[in-house]
Amino acid sequence: MLRQIVLGMIEGIFYSIVYIYLLPYLYKSFAYSFSSFTSVPTLTSFIPTSEVLTYIGLFIGLEVSAKVLKGTIYNPILKASSSLLGLLIVLIYFGGGVLKVGPIFLKNMGDAYITLNLSLILLIYVAFIAAPGIIIPFIEYFVEDKG
Amino acid sequence: MRLGLLITIAGLILISIAAYPLYAFVEGFLTTPFVVTESQAVCNSTQAFLFNMTYTNKVSLENSSVVLSLIYNNGSAKDIILYRGNLNPNEAISKCVPLSYFNGVKIFKFEFIGKIAGLYYFNFTLVKRIG
Numbered sequence: 001m002l003r004q005i006v007l008g009m010i011e012g013i014f015y016s017i018v019y020i021y022l023l024p025y026l027y028k029s030f031a032y033s034f035s036s037f038t039s040v041p042t043l044t045s046f047i048p049t050s051e052v053l054t055y056i057g058l059f060i061g062l063e064v065s066a067k068v069l070k071g072t073i074y075n076p077i078l079k080a081s082s083s084l085l086g087l088l089i090v091l092i093y094f095g096g097g098v099l100k101v102g103p104i105f106l107k108n109m110g111d112a113y114i115t116l117n118l119s120l121i122l123l124i125y126v127a128f129i130a131a132p133g134i135i136i137p138f139i140e141y142f143v144e145d146k147g
Numbered sequence: 148m149r150l151g152l153l154i155t156i157a158g159l160i161l162i163s164i165a166a167y168p169l170y171a172f173v174e175g176f177l178t179t180p181f182v183v184t185e186s187q188a189v190c191n192s193t194q195a196f197l198f199n200m201t202y203t204n205k206v207s208l209e210n211s212s213v214v215l216s217l218i219y220n221n222g223s224a225k226d227i228i229l230y231r232g233n234l235n236p237n238e239a240i241s242k243c244v245p246l247s248y249f250n251g252v253k254i255f256k257f258e259f260i261g262k263i264a265g266l267y268y269f270n271f272t273l274v275k276r277i278g
Contacts, residue, residue: 030173033173033177102272103274106273109273109275110273110274110275110276111273111274111275112271112272112273112274113270113271113272113274114269114270114271114272115268115269115270116263116267116268116269116270117267117268117269118169118267120165120266120267121162121165121166121169124158124161124162124165125158125162127158128154128155128157128158128159128161128162129154129155129158129159132150132151132154132155132158133151136150136151136154139150140151
């Protein structure tokens with residue numbers, strides 16, 4: 001039981017790092033790369049601290065519950081909820097897949113604004129990473145575990 | 148577990164393939180952004196501004212348009228299309244705009260619109276205020 005709780009906590013912390021720190025960091029550094037010559041005041045922080053703590057708590061809670069309830073129908077439901085939470089966070093900071101940077105103040109040239117539609121990458125993420133994360137726990141429960 | 152891992156790896160590979168043209172475009176854009184030079188010239192026996200631009204990025208910008216928008220002191224606006232079509236590497240653009248169009252201009256905007264490698268919508272707007 002204790003082992004399952006610890007494993008669940010480790011998984012929850014892993015997902016928290018991936019969804020709350022790693023992916024927003026990659027996205028933020030990509031947005032900043034456009035304005036390497038100046039700072040972009042509109043892109044300071046994506047998620048406030050209170051929300052970050054809520055998400056970490058939810059990830060750990062869901063993963064620990066899923067581990068403890070292994071073998072029951074609640075396990076795939078909780079695992080799928082964890083993947084849905086990850087998808088929700090990605091959708092929040094990706095802003096529907098549209099990246100907007102600006103104004104960037106350029107010397108002697110004026111102000112620059114950049115809009116970039118990254119919805120293709122978001123679509124691949126949903127189809128190949130988020131959706132399997134929601135569906136596969138049920139397949140594992142109904143097909144693999146029962147087989 | 149194995150199925151999930153395989154699909155995730157396939158997803159990550161696909162994301163890397165899809166993101167490559169974007170990466171190449173951004174890298175090129177950061178080293179040489181779009182630069183438009185203007186000079187006074189006589190075009191069709193009228194005084195005009197001659198705008199020149201060379202597209203230096205390695206990745207083409209498909210269905211693109213380069214638009215010069217002039218916003219006047221009285222609030223009216225005029226859009227002049229400098230280029231429409233695919234912007235391929237080393238594509239050169241030159242377009243004459245009559246000098247009279249610039250009388251009473253408050254703001255002028257250069258807009259570069261297109262799809263990076265036909266995949267990602269991109270809009271770069273440069274706004275310059277006069278005075």
